[in-house]
Amino acid sequence: MTKFLASIKNEYEALEVRKANIDIIDLKAINDGALGFVGKNIMTNVRQLLSSHTISVTIGNDKNPNNCTTINNIKYAISSRIDYIKIGLFENKYVHEHHKLLQKIDFQNTNPICVMFADKEFNLEVAKKISSIGYKGIMIDTCNKNGISTTQLLPNHLIEEFVRQMKKRNIFCGLSGSLNFSDIKKLKSLNPDFLGFRGLVCINGNDRDEISLDLLNQVSLEIAKH
Numbered sequence: 001m002t003k004f005l006a007s008i009k010n011e012y013e014a015l016e017v018r019k020a021n022i023d024i025i026d027l028k029a030i031n032d033g034a035l036g037f038v039g040k041n042i043m044t045n046v047r048q049l050l051s052s053h054t055i056s057v058t059i060g061n062d063k064n065p066n067n068c069t070t071i072n073n074i075k076y077a078i079s080s081r082i083d084y085i086k087i088g089l090f091e092n093k094y095v096h097e098h099h100k101l102l103q104k105i106d107f108q109n110t111n112p113i114c115v116m117f118a119d120k121e122f123n124l125e126v127a128k129k130i131s132s133i134g135y136k137g138i139m140i141d142t143c144n145k146n147g148i149s150t151t152q153l154l155p156n157h158l159i160e161e162f163v164r165q166m167k168k169r170n171i172f173c174g175l176s177g178s179l180n181f182s183d184i185k186k187l188k189s190l191n192p193d194f195l196g197f198r199g200l201v202c203i204n205g206n207d208r209d210e211i212s213l214d215l216l217n218q219v220s221l222e223i224a225k226h
Helices: 011-017 040-049 068-079 092-104 124-130 156-168 181-188 213-225
Strands: 003-008 024-027 055-058 084-088 111-117 137-141 172-175 194-197
Touching: 003 011, 003 213, 011 040, 011 213, 024 040, 024 194, 040 055, 040 068, 068 084, 068 092, 092 124, 111 124, 111 172, 124 156, 137 156, 137 194, 156 172, 181 194, 181 213
Parallel strands: 003 024, 003 194, 024 055, 055 084, 084 111, 111 137, 137 172, 172 194
Antiparallel strands: none
């Protein structure tokens, strides 16, 4: 079953969405690049407010995540019982640094997810390699939040093959990146583990600033019916 991931930015939005039918609530600094880290205080507060929810956290925009600050933030997220940690592969040449990072950390019950970008040299062979270095999941997103979607950037057969290869390897996989209502039926038919949204569930999708409970419920129903 394909799950619904929705991104929120702070405690106020956590209160707004806690009664919505969202499978994974993703915590992200919306105005800080693709994978901005909200900071320890917001993460702690949201985890307390949403104690029974599944939560993911984006961990920052460093091209090389194998650094002291990122490692410290990851360890804090693990201690805070965050379910998924999303780490970006911004350049393929840093795959070896991701491998080193994963070897350093005891993730316990937290699952590290690699985020690859449809608009940043996405390569299926690299995705296969990533699946073997310790990540529990891989998702495709867009790095530039300019309204151009993953489905516009990548051909359907490549997205389909990505999902197939991840399923073959028992790797949790997701699709995100400026997705529209029209994308949901097509992408759900590929059977990814989740579809992720921010802009589509905001009152003004272009600025991605203010989340809408009504739009959240519309997306949830759309995912459920296909």
